[in-house]
Amino acid sequence: MRATLRWAHSDLRTHRGEALFLVLATAGIVASLLLATALFGYATNPWQRVFTQAHGAHVTIHTGASAQVDRLTGLTGVESVAGPYATESATLASRGARAFVELRSTSQEPPVGRPLLTAGRWLDPAAPDGVVLEARLAGALLAGPGDTLTLQGTGRTVTVLGVADSAEPRYRPGEQPGLVWAPPSVVRDPGGQVIGLRLTDPGDTDYAVQRAVTVLGAGAIGKVSTWQQARAEAQGDNRLLGQVLGLFGLGALVAAGFAVHGAITTRIRGHLRDISVLKAIGFTPAQVVRVFLLQHTAYALLGAVAAATLAQALGSRIPGRLGDAVGVWQGLPGQTLALFAIPVAAVLLIGATTGLAAWRAGRVPPVPVQRPLAAPGGRLSPVARRALGLRLPPALVLGWHKAFPRGPRSVATVARLALPLLLIVMAMNAWTTIDRFHSSPERIGLPTALTVHADAGLADRDTRALLERDPQVAAAYPGVEVAALVPGQTATIALRGLGTQRDPYPYALAEGRPAHGRDEAVAGQGLLDLLDVRVGDWVRMTVGDQPQILHIVGRSIEPENAGRVISTSLDTLRDNDPRLAAGLYEVRLRPGADPHEVAGRLAAAGHGHLDVHAVTNPADGLSPLRGVVVGLIAVLALIGLIELLTVIGGAVREGERDVLALKAIGLSPRQITAITVTATACTALAAVLAATALGTPVAHWLIDAQGRSSGIGAGIAAGPSPLLLVVFGTAAVLGAAALAALPAARAARRRLADTLSAVA
Template identity: 85%
Template structure:
C-alpha cells in the first residue's frame, strides 16, 4: 500500500493540471445533473402538490347558461362534481394594469377544485363585493388583500380578500383569462357556467370528456380543459431547462469518461517500462490496476462531493429560476436520495471507464518487451514523400504525418476531442436560437407586438380608426378567437380568424403555403399532432352548434396554446358563421417602437374601453438558459483541455525515440518542436471539423425535436453564424498549438544522454 501511494503521489505531481481539470470537470458535470434534477422536481411537484391538496378536477367544462350540467353527476367514471358555477368574462384593472378574467360565482369552499389560500382569507358574506384572485393573476395586477379593483367602463369596484393557488390553467395575458372567485351575487348576468369533474381513473380523461359532451350536446359546450393541459402549462420552460441541463450533463459525462480513458491509455503506453519494473518487484496485476483506478476515482469523488456540497449550500442563492428550483427541490421528499444518487452515478461511470483503461496496465508483462526498430512514426506515406519533394517545410510535413500515421489511435484521439467540441457547437446553437426568438419574434410566429380587445363603447370602425391614428402602429389586423371542439369531442382548440383576404395576416410558415382561398387555414404543430393530420388534410370542428370545415394548407409556427391553434382569415370564419364578429385587433408596430409605450398610449386614448397587452415572447422564459449555456461551455472546455493534455503528453513521449534521428537529419530544436506542435494542431483541426460538421445538424435536430414536442413546431432552430464558427475553430486550434509549444520545446532540448536512456 505504501508503494502504491508513493506511485500515485509521483504520478499526481507529474500530471497536476490534468488532475485539476478532471476534478473541475466532474464538479461541473455533477452540478449540471443536480440542477437538472432540481428543475424537473420544480416543474412537476408544485403543481402536483396543489392538485392533490385541492382535490383538483380532472376536467373543467364551460357551457352556455341554458345547459344542464347536472346530468354529469350520473356519468360512469365520475367520482365527484364541482359546480356548476355561474361565470362571466370581464376585465379588471388595478394600478394602471388590466387583465381579462373569468369571474366565477362560488358560495362556499368547494370540495373539488378547492382553491388553496396563500394570503388573506376566503369569501365572506359580510363583504359582498369581496373576491379571491388566483395567485398569478394577483401578481399581474399588483394586487393583494385589501386592494380595490375596478371594472373599466362601469362604476363597479371589487375588494380583494385573498389570493389562492389553483391547479387549473393559470393566467396568461392574451391567452388564458385569470380566475377570480366571487359570491354568486357578484355575477348577476352570467354568460355561461363551468363544471368540474373528478374522475375515478385520470387516464380515462379523453373518454370522459367525449361522454360528457355527448350528454350535454356539442352546442352547449364552449370550452373543455383537462388536467394534462394544466400540468403541461405549469411545467412550462422549467422542464425545458431541465432537459437541456440533463442532456448536456450526460453528454459531458460521456465525454469526461472517454477523456479519462484516453488519458490512462496514453499514460500506460508512456510508462510501460515503469509498470514492468513494478511487476518485477512484486506488484500483482490487480495492484497495478488499483493504482490507476483509485487515483481517478479519488479525483471524480472529490469533484462530485464539491458539486453536491456547493449545490446544497449555495444552489438556492442562484438568481432567478434556477435558485427558486433548487429551493423548492430541497424541500421535496426525494431530494436527499437524488443528492447522493446523482454524484454516485457519475463517479461509478468514471470508475467504469477508468477500470477498462487500467485493465490494460495489468496485462503489461513483468519483463520489458524490446521496442521495434522501426520508428514510431512508421514509414513515410507517398503523400508525405511527395510533399517533402515539393520542398514544403519538413516540420509541417512530419507533424502532419505524425498526427495521422497511427490510424486507430489517431482516430480515437480525434473522436475524444471532437465530442466536447460537438457539444459546444450544440450549446452555441441553443444560444443563437434564443437570440433569434428574442430579437426577431416575427420569425417564430409573433409578427405582431400588441393585442387589443375592445370592452364595448366605441364601434369597430371607431376602434380601428383610433388604433391606426397612432403614429407607431403600422398595421391593425382585425380578428376573432374562439374555442372549438375537435373531432371526437375530447378537447378544445383555439380557432382564429385574423386579417382579411385583402389584408392577410403575416403568419410565419414552416411548411406549405399561406391560407389565401376560401376555407383554407394554417395550423400549429400541436394541433396536427392532436388530430393526427398533416398539411393537405381537411378538418371539421364545431363552435357551439356551428361546424367549421377547413382545409389545412400550411403549418405555422405557433408559440401560443401549445401549438393547438388553427388559423384562417376573418372573412372565412364569418362566411361559415355570421355570428362571429371581430373581437380583437393584432397590431404590428413600426421598427423601433416600444410595445409598452404604445400600449399605454392606446389604453389612455381608449378611455378605459381598450384592453391592450404585449405579446408574450417565449424567450422571456428562457433567459436563465443563457447562463446555463455559458456554464456548460466552461465545463466542456475543461474536458477538452484534459484530452488536449493527453494528446500532447502522448505526442511528446512518442517523439522522444525519434529525437536522435531528427537531430541526425539536421533539424534544429525549433523545427523538432514545430513537428509536435503541428501534430497537435492537426489533431485539433480534425476534431474541430468533425465537431462542427456533426454538431450543427445535431443541434438543429435537437432544437426542432423540442419544438415539435412543445407544439411550437420545427423551424425555430438557428445555428451559429459562419463567422462565429470560424472564430471558434480558430481559437480551438490556436489554443491547442499554444498549449503544446512549451512541453514540445522542453522535449526538443533534452540532452542526448537523456534521450538514449528514454529509448533504451
C-alpha cells in the same frame, strides 16, 4: 498498500494540473446534473402539489347558462363534481393595470378544485363585495388582501379578501382570463357556467370529455380544459431548462469518461518502463490496475462530493429561477436520494472507464521491450514522401504524418477530442436560437407586438382607425378567436381568424403555403398531432352548433396554446358564420418602438374601451438558459482541455524516441518542436471539423424535436454564423498549438543521454 500509496502520491505531484482538471470537470458535470434534477422537480412538483391538495378536477367544462350540466354527475367514471358555478366575464382594474377575468359565483369553499389560500382569507358573508383572486392574476394587478378593485363598465368595486393557488390554467394576458371567486352578489349578470369533473381514472380523460359533449350537445359547450393541459402550461420553460441541463450534463459525463480513459491509456503507453519496473519489484497485475483505478476514482469522488456539497449549501442562493428551483427541490421527498445517487452514478461511470484503461496496465510485461527507431508516426506514406519531394517544409509534412498514422488509435483520439467540441457547438446553436427568439420574433410565430381587445361599444372601423392613428403602429389586423370542438369531441382547440383577404396576417410558415383561398387555413404542430392530420388534409370542427370545415394548406409556428391552433382569415370565418364580429386586434409596430409605451398610449386613447397587452415572447422564460449555456461551455471546455493535454503528452512522449533520428537527418530543435506542434494542431483541426460538421445538424434535430413535442413545431432552430464557427475553430486550433509549443520545445532540447534512456 504503502507502496501503492507512495506511487499514487508521486504521480499526483508529477501531474498536479491534470488531477485538478479532472476534479473540476467532474464537479461541473455533477453540478449540471443536480441542477437539471432540481429544475425537473421544480417544473412538475408545485402544480402536482396544488392539484393533489386542492383535490383538483381532471376536466373543466365551460358551457352556456342554459346547459343542463347536472346530467354530468351520473356519467360513468365521474367520481365527484365541482359546481356548477355561474360565471360572468368582466374586466378588473387596479393601479392602472387591467385584466380580463372570469367571475365565478360560489358561496362556500368547494370540495373539488378548492383554491389553496396563500394570503388573506376565504369569502365571508359579512363582506358581500369581497373576492378571492388567483395568485398570478393578483400579481398582474399588483393586488393583495384589503385592496379595492374596479369592475370596469359597471361603476362597482370589489375588495380583495384573499389570494389563492389553483390547479386550473393560470392567467395569461390576452389568452387566458384570470380566475376570481366571488359571492353571488358580485356575479350579477352571469353569461355561462362551469363544472369540474374528477374522474376515478385520470387516463380516461378524453373519453369523459367525449361523453360530456354527447350528453350536453356540442352547441352547449364553450370550452374544455383538462388536467394534462394545465400541467403542461404550469411546467412551462422550467422543464425545457431541465431537459437542456440534463442532456448536456449526460453528454459532458460521457465526454469526461472518454477523457479519463484516454488520459490513462496515454499515460500507460508513456510509462511502460515504470510499470515494468513496478512488476519487476513485486507488483502484481491486480496491484498495478488498482493504482490507476483508485487514483482516478479518488479524483472523481472528490469532484462529485464538492459539487454535491456546493449544490446543497449554495444552490438556493443562485439568482433567478435556478436558485428558486433548487430551493423548492431541497424540500421535496426525493431530494436526498437524488443528491446521493447522481454523484455516485457519475463516480461509477468514471470508475468503469478508468478500469477499462487500467486493465491494459496490468498486461504490461515485467521486462520492457526495446522500441525500434522509426520515422515519426511510423513508415512514411507515399503522399508524405511526395510532399517532401516537392520541398515542402519537413516539419509540416512530418507533423501531419505523425497526427494520422495509426488508424484506429488516431480515430479514437480525434473522436474523444471532438465530443466536447461537438457539445460546445450544440450549445452555441441553442444560444443562437434563443437570440433569434428575441431579435426576430416574427420568424417564430410572433409577428405582432400587441394584442388589443375592444368592447362592444367601439365599432370595428373606429377601432382600426384609432389603432392605426398612432405613429408607431405599422399595421392592425382584426380578428376573432373562439374555442372549437375537435372531431371526436374530446378536446377544444383555438380557432382564429386574423387579417383579411386584402391585408393577410403574416404567419410564420415552416411547411406548406399561406392560406389565401376560401376555406384555407394553417395549423400548429400541436393541432396536427392532436388530430393526427397533415398539411393538405381537411378538418371539421364545431363552434357552438356551427360547423367549420377548413383545408390545412400550411403548418405555422405557433408558440401559443401548445400549438393547438388553426388559423384562417377573418373573411373565411365570416363566410361560414356571419354572426362573428372582430373583437381582437393584433398590432404590428414599427422597428424600434417600445411595446409597453405604445400599449399605454393606445389604452389611454381608447378611453376604457380597449384592453391592450404586450405579446408574451416564450424566450422571456428562457433567459436563465443563457447562464446555463455559458456554464456548460465552461465545463465542456475544461473537459476538452483535459483531452488536449492528454494528446499533447502522448505526442511528446512518443516523440522522444524520434529525436535522435530527426537530429541525425539534420533537423534543428526548432523544426523538431514544429513537428509536435503541427501534429497537435492537425489533430485539433480534424476534431473541430468533425464537431462543426456534426454539431449543427444534431443541434437542429434536437431543437426541432423539442419544438415538436411542445407543440410549437419544427423550424425554430437557428445556427451560429459561419464567421463565429470559423473563429471558434481557429481559436481551438491555435490554442492547441500554443499549448503544445512549450512541452514540445523542452522535449526537443533534451540532453542526448536523456533521449537515449527514453529509447532504451
